[in-house]
Amino acid sequence: MRDQLESIEQGSRQLDTDPTQKAREQMRRPLPKRFYKEVTVEEADDVSAYAILLDGRTVKTPGRKVLAFPTRALAELIAAEFASQKDVLDPAAMPAFRLANSAVEAVADNAEAVAGDLVRFAGSDLLCYRAEGPAGLVANQQEKWDPLLAWICEETGGAFITTGGIVYAEQPEEALAGFARYVGRYRDAFQLAAMHSMTTLTGSVFLAVAVAEGRITPEDAWTAAHVDEDWNIAQWGEDFEAKRMREARWTEMKAAAELFHAVRAS
The missing domain is CATH 3.30.2180.10 (ATP12-like)
Known part of the structure; x- marks a missing residue:
């Protein structure tokens, strides 16, 4: 075996x-x-x-x-x-x-390091980097991301900032410290592994936290993670290979979310 x-x-x-x-x-x-x-x-x-x-x-x-x-x-x-x-x-x-x-x-003996990695993701989270145009894409990002970012700030007691384009914006230390305390509640190795997987798959630890806490469904998080991609698809059409890759990654995302919540099940 x-x-x-x-x-x-x-x-x-x-x-x-x-x-x-x-x-x-x-x-x-x-x-x-x-x-x-x-x-x-x-x-x-x-x-x-x-x-x-x-x-x-x-x-x-x-x-x-x-x-x-x-x-x-x-x-x-x-x-x-x-x-x-x-x-x-x-x-x-x-x-x-x-x-x-x-x-x-891997995670069980390195839980602190994995949690630290999640905090580092928060320093450059997808939801904080916004398009400067076109107007339709900007509006889509605001619709999908603003409520979630506001919720994260409320939950963690921080004030994460957004920036236009891809130029790195350093987040306030107090915001990252508050987020570190928040994710510090996740100590189970299975949950940490699931959180890390959802984070890397979406490019956003904020989306992973929102799924973990039941704020949004995995499907909604997946949609939010692909606002930019879906905008381009609407303009130019979909690439077959990119579609296959996205479907495969969604399988991983769904499994990670299910695993996380199964740990909490009584």
Whole structure:
């Protein structure tokens, strides 16, 4: 079982940067065959945690760490990915499992650094950099971004500033300090991994926070993250490869949001 799971994790590392390109690479070599019949979720040795079993054997990460989940909902989310696999195990179709591996093997021992990375994102967040024209794009950004930025400022007690164009604007130290205190509430490794994934996929930690706190849906966050792209599509049409890449990234976004909220489920 370890070899098959390592194959999935290798696919994970390749898909993280460019889902479309890496999916093509994945197609060039055979995927590992499904090696189990039954997928179950059971309480782990620690009764406060849950494990996924494949034909009675506990799923572990490629680094041989047990995947112990804090809620049954989270375990069932990932178990569903295993159950949905047919003849082969396709890493592209198991985004929550790959994210869980990252949480256990990379984030758990580096939670403070990951949280710090989220704060650094706030220093140059997408929502703070505005187009100077045309008027239609400016209006679209204001409609999608202004309410969310105002909410972030209210929630964190900061005053993030916006700027026109792409010239870097340094955010006030007190705003970043307030945001650091706010994201400091996220201590669970799975949630931090999900937050970081949503941030990198959207280019906005503010959008990730809004999804995490239920202020907006993942779908609305995804739309807000692509205001500029959608404006260009409306003017010039859509590129097929860009569409495929965006769809692949949306799969990752949706999985990250579901994983985050599954941690909170009772």
